[in-house]
Amino acid sequence: MDDPAKQWARLSLKAKENQTIDLPPAVECNSRILVAKLFTKRKVNLEALTRTLRSMWRSIQTFEVRDLGSNTVLLIFEDESVPQKLMMQGLWTFDKYLIGLNKPLGEESVEDATFDRASFWVQMHNHPLCRIYTATVEQVDASTIGECRGRFLRVRIQLDINQPLCRGRMVNIGEAESQWVAFQYEKLLIFCYWCSVLNHDEKDCHLWTDGSATVRTEDQQYSAWLLTRPHHKSSTVTSG
Structure with a gap:
């Protein structure tokens, strides 16, 4: 198929087609x-x-x-x-x-229209409770008095769905040794167990379709452990 720009260059406009029309103000x-x-x-x-x-x-x-x-x-x-x-x-x-x-x-x-972002509730396990960076999240699950400590920190985060889901992150806490903070996603949808991207499932992943003769399902790096059940009976407040 020809380049649209080349097709446009070959067009010969009639006099009426070439007349400029003033559009009304945007509504x-x-x-x-x-x-x-x-x-x-x-x-x-x-x-x-x-x-x-x-x-x-x-x-x-x-x-x-x-x-x-x-x-x-x-x-x-x-x-x-x-x-x-x-x-x-x-x-x-x-x-x-x-x-x-x-x-x-x-x-x-x-x-x-673009569809590259979606918001998820994420549980952060082993997160240091004294280190909460609310500027990076949309909401923090907290009590009526603003208390958010518990078995895990629960936050609503907007994610780029074209990027792999993170299983967690290594964090530095002052001079202490770095520690692993594990992420679990509530109401996680169908996603790819090969590359952990949300916009396709494992049957449509290029890692499977391009190399199905050599890859094995037991080699999948991502699985349902990223998923957790929704956290019930909680209130949410907009983060600062």
Whole structure:
């Protein structure tokens, strides 16, 4: 297929086509919409997806779902406050696959939508309780008096879903010896056990498709140990 730029260079515009049209001032029209992408290679049935969304969002009385192709849909709501609420309340899933949400801003079109970030609740085990860096997280799970100490530190973090999930990090604590802080992700979705990336599963990973004759499932570096059950009966406060 020719380069679109080369195709454009060969076009000969008629006089009417070459006339410039002044567009009216921009009108905010994106406040009621979200663009959603399903992170699965399988073709998603639009009716099944719509039923699932209406079940998850049963408190939202009216919204419309339009197919944009490539497992991407446009969501149109009556209430302008709903899109931002859904963005804040996620994580949302369909058949255990991540639903990426994007809220177009200003004059962005649906084609400009990107789906590279999602927010997760993460349990940090063996984290030094006196060292809490709230600037790096969206929320910290804490009691009504602001106490967040317990068996683990629980935080809501926005992650780049194109990057591998971290199993933990080595941290330095002053002059003391470095220690391992293990991460466990609540409500973790289908992800790749080969490379730990969220936007595909192990059957679609290039490490498997390119080297299926030599790789073995027992060689997988990532597994369900990254997953933990949701932490119930907790309150959350926005981090500082």
